[in-house]
Amino acid sequence: MVAGGPVIGSPPATKRPMLDSEMLARDGVFEGVDLTALAAVEGTPLYVYSPAMIRTRYRALRHALAGLDAGICYAVKANGNRAVLELLAAEGSGADIVSGGELQRALRAGIAAERIVFSGVGKSVAEVEAALAAGVGRFNLESLAELETLQSVARRRGTVARASARINPDVDALTHAKISTGRAENKFGVSIGEARSWFASAQRWPDVRLDGLHMHIGSQLLSLEPMHEALARMADFARTLLAAGSELACIDVGGGLGVRYREGEKAPSAEEYAAAIRHALGWFEGRILVEPGRWLVAEAGLLLSRVLLEKQGDTRRFLVLDAAMNDLLRPSLYDAWHDIVPLPVDGSGPQERVAYDVVGPVCETGDTFATARQLPRCQAGQLVAILASGAYGASMASNYNSRPLPAEVFVDAGRYAVVRRRQTLDEMLAGEQSTADWTSP
The missing domain is CATH 2.40.37.10 (Lyase, Ornithine Decarboxylase; Chain A, domain 1)
Structure with missing residues (x-):
């Protein structure tokens, strides 16, 4: 892990979940x-x-999600320091990655490949090759071109890739415009209509097992109202797909939980966030993934x-x-x-x-x-x-x-x-x- 420095000061009497x-x-x-x-x-x-505060946050979220078949995939982009990743790996966390470099960071820190989801709007062929070689658990696909690329690379490698369609629910996250990712005009994801066509034509991509849904509407959410709205649209779409006979093994609700940056701000708690997920997806029998980043660190x-x-x-x-x-x-x-x-x-x-x-x-x-x-x-x-x-x-x-x-x-x-x-x-x-x-x- 990391080398210890000299002792400076006295140990605190108790651990605080937040900085005083x-x-x-x-x-x-x-x-x-x-x-x-x-x-x-x-x-x-x-x-x-x-590290104590990071660990406390992780455990609070894990506890809040208890009873659901849920997995936590830390968003590496928030802080990719190897020691941070090793700490979270020891807690059982997976990783949400958006590049080949983040893939290598997560693997070298000991995060199991099957607990890694590969997101991002522009995965290169080389990155897809590396991710398949490593055995990542899932690709979150954001365009038809990405789906075609994944099919081509998986076919060439003689493997079947598991994938989720990232839908764009067209929900205003009520956050800064540069970190809002769930509106129709944003570059992220595809419309529910396009995603529906992917599932209806899944046989066109025999080397891609399209059996999941993904969304991420933005970062630094201080209100859960946009999340409630997006989760409701995700749940409705999931029911539609299941009713049509599509396979659906995983729903990834993304991340985005905000934190307190200034006096007077109140961020959602892990319990409130988990309650919103339960309300919308408590009926779902597959795996639910969450992708916290900022909220943890x-x-x-x-x-x-x-x-x-x-x-x-x-x-x-x-x-x-x-x-x-x-x-x-x-x-x-x-x-x-x-x-x-x-x-x-x-x-x-x-x-x-x-x-x-x-x-x-x-x-x-x-x-x-x-x-x-x-x-x-x-x-x-x-x-x-x-x-x-x-x-x-x-x-x-x-x-x-x-x-x-x-x-x-x-x-x-x-x-x-x-x-x-x-x-x-x-x-x-x-x-x-x-x-x-x-x-x-």
Whole structure:
């Protein structure tokens, strides 16, 4: 697994299912680890994750689904760190993947191939070949072209591939437009009418066992109303297919459960989510799959950053951090909110509150984490924690502005373990080369 780091701080008396931001602001401690001491050893920017919180979330969902023939397939795109995947594999999780790279991550972390579902609108022939060779449990198909490709590759390999039709239920997920995936105008899935024609003509693809349905209407759902509507349409369609004599062994309801990013937000609980599934599909005798990603890992992680400087402009005051949009893209890409907590400084008492534009050093105006955010007055060298960064943080990071990727660590019971070391400049440049050698294709 991962190498252990030195003990920093004292073990917590109890495990908390969620990060306590007030305690973080007061003590600067996360899972018994002093974050100031941690940053002194491992540097910043630094992703810090609680495996205990991830495990607690997973077990809560598994318990909520008890009594259903249900499987949990973690959405690897949320956070594909090997240690995260190994933790979930040990809990019995499967994986929802969308690329050949994610396939290899899941397999190398010990997730059984038969517990892997391959989603995504653009699977290449090479990726389909690799997935069939590995023995993945199911393909979620999003177009007729994909169905034809799967048939061709499966025929060539002399195997039968199991597949589900991803339907687009044309339901507004009531989330950000860029993470809404269940409307008719979105690129994902096919209409119920097209899916019906696939099942009616299933004999055209003898090397594909089309015996499942799939949907995923979007991410960061804070209301279950869209899910209720989509599940109802899925259930009606499933009954129609069964009545017509089609085989239906699996219904995959996707993921999308939201999390709390800011004060006042209330996210659905595992129990509420499971109740919605039971209400719509309690009658179904086959396998039900769910694909949580963000819900399992987002609130279990934070991005630790150091203040570089404070800058007073003509009309705005800026707090410049050493973390940037290349480390955490969500605020720039989605205008997403993340709570920001300055960590305590030795000897400092209560600080006046200041309206900051919290920004990074990247040469883009979009390199902004928060605008006019009221925070205690900060000083150069002080640490801040950007909360709920465990999902779509490190997994979306880049080398923009030639910035090496940040390190990632687990913290637990006063100890830490590096689960991804900080990228060096040489590692970042390793794949590049001069034009000394020219050739013809």
